[in-house]
Amino acid sequence: MAHSDPPADPDPARWTVTLTGAVADPQSVRASDLAALETVSAEVATGCEGETTAPDRWRGVRVGTLLDRSRPRADASHALVSSADPDFACGFDLNRLRDALLAVRLDGDPIPTERGGPVRLLVDDADCWERIKWVSRIDVRTEPPTEDDTARDRVPADD
Ligand SMILES: Nc1nc2c(c(=O)[nH]1)N[C@H]1C(S)=C(S)[C@@H](COP(=O)(O)O)O[C@H]1N2
Numbered sequence: 001m002a003h004s005d006p007p008a009d010p011d012p013a014r015w016t017v018t019l020t021g022a023v024a025d026p027q028s029v030r031a032s033d034l035a036a037l038e039t040v041s042a043e044v045a046t047g048c049e050g051e052t053t054a055p056d057r058w059r060g061v062r063v064g065t066l067l068d069r070s071r072p073r074a075d076a077s078h079a080l081v082s083s084a085d086p087d088f089a090c091g092f093d094l095n096r097l098r099d100a101l102l103a104v105r106l107d108g109d110p111i112p113t114e115r116g117g118p119v120r121l122l123v124d125d126a127d128c129w130e131r132i133k134w135v136s137r138i139d140v141r142t143e144p145p146t147e148d149d150t151a152r153d154r155v156p157a158d159d
């Protein structure tokens with residue numbers, strides 16, 4: 001799957017995650033402010049398909065905590081999560097996404113850029129490409145995002 005080049009020198013004080021789409025209260029949250037919300041930790045491995053890697057200890061905010069602040073519409077059912085790497089996005093069922101972690105720390109430190117910092121999505125039982133690095137946007141939808149929206153389908157399978 002895709003292994004994109006990281007953005008140059010992302011600054012957590014300026015980096016924002018934008019919640020938009022089918023929500024009553026669209027908003028942008030600074031990466032440096034995410035850590036001030038209620039954080040939880042999770043052990044998640046990020047290896048590519050078929051690869052066995054040791055789990056890492058991530059800390060961050062449940063996506064559901066952020067979603068609640070933006071007040072999704074009653075008919076919201078899905079979301080498209082996008083990366084600052086403009087070609088990279090994945091669609092999710094909203095309930096599954098609620099349980100995922102928007103991580104801002106790895107082993108107690110800011111997440112290194114090559115591991116997806118300042119903000120990375122960690123999903124349990126996920127396909128490797130769903131653990132999106134450099135998360136910049138959560139677009140809440142009332143329909144499932146199309147296959148075309150998902151990076152998996154835009155990149156050569158063996159890349
Ligand atoms: N933005 C973005 N996130 C991404 C990717 C990417 O190319 N761009 N590649 C995915 C894939 S296919 C894998 S296997 C993992 C690799 O994560 P790691 O470098 O932390 O092991 O990142 C995932 N997240």
Ligand SMILES: [Mo]
Nearest residue numbers: 001048049128
């Ligand atoms: Mo992957």
